[in-house]
Amino acid sequence: MEPFSWSSGVSNSDFEIRNDGYLGNSSIRCGLVLDSLKGELVEAPAKLERKGVSAERTIEALKNHSEAEKRRRARINSHFDTLRNLTPGAKKMDKASLLAEVISHLKDLKRKTAETSEDCAIPKDFDEVKVEPEDEMEGRPYSIRVSLSCDYKPGLLSDLRQALDALQLIIMRAEIATLGCRMKNVFVITACNEDKVHARSIYQALRSVLDKFAVSEQFIGATLSNKKRRASVFIP
Amino acid sequence: MEPFSWSSGVSNSDFEIRNDGYLGNSSIRCGLVLDSLKGELVEAPAKLERKGVSAERTIEALKNHSEAEKRRRARINSHFDTLRNLTPGAKKMDKASLLAEVISHLKDLKRKTAETSEDCAIPKDFDEVKVEPEDEMEGRPYSIRVSLSCDYKPGLLSDLRQALDALQLIIMRAEIATLGCRMKNVFVITACNEDKVHARSIYQALRSVLDKFAVSEQFIGATLSNKKRRASVFIP
DNA sequence: TAAGACACGTGAGGC
DNA sequence: TGCCTCACGTGTCTT
Numbered sequence: 431m432e433p434f435s436w437s438s439g440v441s442n443s444d445f446e447i448r449n450d451g452y453l454g455n456s457s458i459r460c461g462l463v464l465d466s467l468k469g470e471l472v473e474a475p476a477k478l479e480r481k482g483v484s485a486e487r488t489i490e491a492l493k494n495h496s497e498a499e500k501r502r503r504a505r506i507n508s509h510f511d512t513l514r515n516l517t518p519g520a521k522k523m524d525k526a527s528l529l530a531e532v533i534s535h536l537k538d539l540k541r542k543t544a545e546t547s548e549d550c551a552i553p554k555d556f557d558e559v560k561v562e563p564e565d566e567m568e569g570r571p572y573s574i575r576v577s578l579s580c581d582y583k584p585g586l587l588s589d590l591r592q593a594l595d596a597l598q599l600i601i602m603r604a605e606i607a608t609l610g611c612r613m614k615n616v617f618v619i620t621a622c623n624e625d626k627v628h629a630r631s632i633y634q635a636l637r638s639v640l641d642k643f644a645v646s647e648q649f650i651g652a653t654l655s656n657k658k659r660r661a662s663v664f665i666p
Numbered sequence: 667m668e669p670f671s672w673s674s675g676v677s678n679s680d681f682e683i684r685n686d687g688y689l690g691n692s693s694i695r696c697g698l699v700l701d702s703l704k705g706e707l708v709e710a711p712a713k714l715e716r717k718g719v720s721a722e723r724t725i726e727a728l729k730n731h732s733e734a735e736k737r738r739r740a741r742i743n744s745h746f747d748t749l750r751n752l753t754p755g756a757k758k759m760d761k762a763s764l765l766a767e768v769i770s771h772l773k774d775l776k777r778k779t780a781e782t783s784e785d786c787a788i789p790k791d792f793d794e795v796k797v798e799p800e801d802e803m804e805g806r807p808y809s810i811r812v813s814l815s816c817d818y819k820p821g822l823l824s825d826l827r828q829a830l831d832a833l834q835l836i837i838m839r840a841e842i843a844t845l846g847c848r849m850k851n852v853f854v855i856t857a858c859n860e861d862k863v864h865a866r867s868i869y870q871a872l873r874s875v876l877d878k879f880a881v882s883e884q885f886i887g888a889t890l891s892n893k894k895r896r897a898s899v900f901i902p
Numbered sequence: 903t904a905a906g907a908c909a910c911g912t913g914a915g916g917c
Numbered sequence: 918t919g920c921c922t923c924a925c926g927t928g929t930c931t932t
Contacts, residue, residue, distance in 0.1 A: 491919090492912080495911080495912075495920095496912075498920075498922095499911070502762070502922070505762045506762050509766055513765065513769060516769070524907060524908085529745035529749065530745055532768065536749075536753075536771070536775070537752065539776065539779060604842075604845075606840075606842040606843075607841045607842075609840075728926085730905085732926050732927075736925080736926090738908095
């Protein structure tokens with residue numbers, strides 16, 4: 431039993447015809463390819479024999495084509511290499527995994543930059559206290575990032591600092607951004623001792639400081655704070 | 667004149683032999699390939715005829731192979747699509763250009779994050795005043811980024827502020843980071859009127875403020891009216 | 903042996 | 918027509 435047959439398209443006469451000095455593109459091959467749908471070897475679609483094209487020109491074109499394709503592959507692969515070099519730990523990684531890694535890296539960086547610019551750039555219009563774990567602080571584990579937006583008030587910062595001191599926390603980093611009368615404050619803190627830092631108590635301590643200042647404002651009067659509030663609107 | 671010859675390896679007997687039910691991997695092809703170095707069609711290197719392998723198994727293997735390769739290509743291409751989607755303005759871009767774009771984007775983001783973390787994170791050990799153009803501020807053109815590291819001193823910030831006010835500058839953004847006794851300060855500023863901002867005069871104004879405090883430290887012990895001064899510090 | 907990754911040469915299709 | 922990009926099936930090397 432024969433699974434396929436040579437007889438149909440690849441007869442001797444076929445070869446003789448194709449050997450007369452004029453070649454179609456695919457007549458270099460014998461014309462048998464695997465048809466993966468049918469699962470058998472079939473005759474390749476017959477090409478027109480171009481009567482006006484010489485074999486030399488066809489070979490020349492074919493050579494140019496394959497060389498151009500080679501250059502294209504080289505170009506792409508050099509970019510792959512570059513990516514491998516500037517992606518940490520992605521050396522000797524196959525193309526698919528490398529691309530996946532690059533994608534996640536890209537998303538990561540995008541997220542991080544968005545976060546940092548949100549972090550420090552512009553105080554929010556509304557008051558906010560945020561307490562979240564900070565994973566990437568070298569050395570100290572269990573450090574915590576606190577960010578809060580509020581109106582600027584004299585004495586508020588030192589009160590905040592005292593509140594954190596009372597909880598026996600070390601301030602690793604402090605950033606303050608102001609815009610108009612608004613203020614944004616970012617702390618990175620760890621515990622003095624090796625105890626775990628309790629986000630909830632930090633939040634409550636800071637919140638109560640802010641509340642204290644908010645209450646004091648109610649007695650001062652609304653006209654001043656209105657003016658201040660308006661000041662925060664006029665700059666991007 | 668014939669540029670190549672069919673006679674050498676692809677005789678009729680060759681085909682008959684290869685049609686006996688046992689095929690080597692490449693015997694499906696006729697065995698003629700383009701040698702791009704010599705620029706002619708040459709006989710492909712002859713494969714061993716594996717006597718123990720049936721044609722069915724070979725076809726099966728070939729099918730599996732090509733399908734696996736298809737899956738691999740699909741995997742890679744889907745990553746290319748993902749990259750196209752999350753790279754701004756890289757829709758409908760060919761693979762090489764896309765990769766180049768991704769690479770420059772990646773470098774850009776890396777540089778930006780490094781800059782911002784250098785910007786704001788930790789005050790330098792040595793005193794420094796840096797004045798540089800800020801390109802990416804929306805709305806306002808000709809804005810300038812000023813960053814300076816120095817020891818924290820009471821009253822220094824308000825003096826800096828007065829110095830900038832004297833130059834008729836608007837403070838768009840102010841960030842302050844402290845670590846121990848050191849302080850880092852980043853301002854983004856533009857001119858009040860439409861005049862071009864002069865980096866040199868800004869630098870000199872800030873430098874003279876720092877110099878003043880450096881000198882005054884030699885005479886005074888810096889213990890005086892700490893709290894009062896600190897209260898007036900953070901208003902842009 | 904089998905499965906995976908890669909480079910290759912080729913055909914198709916877009917300007 | 919020529920040049921370019923892409924998908925395809927294949928040969929080869931590695932695990």
